[in-house]
């Protein structure tokens with residue numbers, strides 16, 4: 001789905017390190033490693049994370065593709081060390097005999113354990129869960145931070161906030177952007193959300209969300225939720241209507257759905273639009289003569305029509321299921337003895353929705369950077385900027 005900018009990740013959750021390669025970044029994009037580490041730190045925040053986050057303090061080591069703080073146009077590779085590996089080196093060595101320590105033979109319902117073990121013909125489900133783990137998302141956030149720094153050069157920004165946690169809803173939704181009741185500038189959204197332990201914009205809802213996490217923890221249970229990601233200052237014309245896999249909404253949906261534990265993606269009104277009349281759902285078109293551009297009073301479409309960005313903020317809402325590792329385990333079966341037993345328990349988080357919203361931002365950045373490169377081409381930032389500015393001028397003169 002990503003054609004101009006592509007990436008790969010590798011690494012096991014308790015292995016030595018996570019690594020990532022980003023290919024297709026143009027030359028001369030200013031890169032700050034601090035900015036990558038800032039995003040990594042944001043992903044590690046959030047009320048409801050487990051003990052692992054006290055062990056890890058993720059930092060990216062850029063290995064290639066950047067020189068004197070600027071991209072070279074060559075593949076960018078980076079690694080993030082797993083600090084926890086020191087506690088796992090006898091369980092996760094590259095060579096040696098398998099002693100069976102920490103072997104997992106009881107699959108967790110809702111996890112990749114069982115289907116993965118059958119598919120890969122493994123008797124130790126550790127060989128599946130190590131890679132299925134959402135630890136992998138640290139790499140995506142690091143690579144997404146590179147894409148984000150490229151987009152920033154063109155003025156495109158990305159932010160997110162949590163709109164629901166279990167049954168508790170925030171009164172704010174980016175669907176209301178453009179209505180008088182939405183007063184928060186989008187470029188201030190992240191600063192506000194980052195101040196909240198659950199990345200929620202509303203204090204009362206935030207407190208209720210934290211209470212739900214406490215309740216789940218006390219019951220040795222887990223909770224999921226919903227977050228919204230927004231991209232603003234996005235030019236008209238990213239994506240295309242001409243082929244199914246060029247549609248920007250489809251590309252974003254795939255990217256969001258690929259994040260571990262995500263179970264639903266909506267663009268703009270999403271599912272809500274299906275139960276209303278067309279007159280309530282479609283954003284009427286005006287011409288704003290002062291700003292010399294077409295305008296809308298609402299953003300029900302979430303910034304995408306016909307698979308093409310329309311210049312309004314792109315709004316994607318993503319639902320995360322509760323984490324599958326429960327401290328009060330569900331019923332399962334030992335795959336060797338076939339006896340009914342309680343599912344495998346592994347130290348885990350009670351809630352990772354705030355972290356997931358940061359991962360959603362990274363995926364949005366990667367998809368949009370790819371779409372920008374598809375539309376404007378070019379090998380260097382300068383070349384892209386020239387074409388980008390010419391395009392913006394063309395759009396204004398229509």
Ligand code: EPS
Nearest residue numbers: 050052053133134135138346347348349
């Ligand atoms: C995860 C289980 C937990 C989480 C982990 C994702 O790890 P552990 O099994 O080591 O306690 O902390 O998330 C991270 C390590 C991370 O960096 O986000 C899982 O099974 O998905």
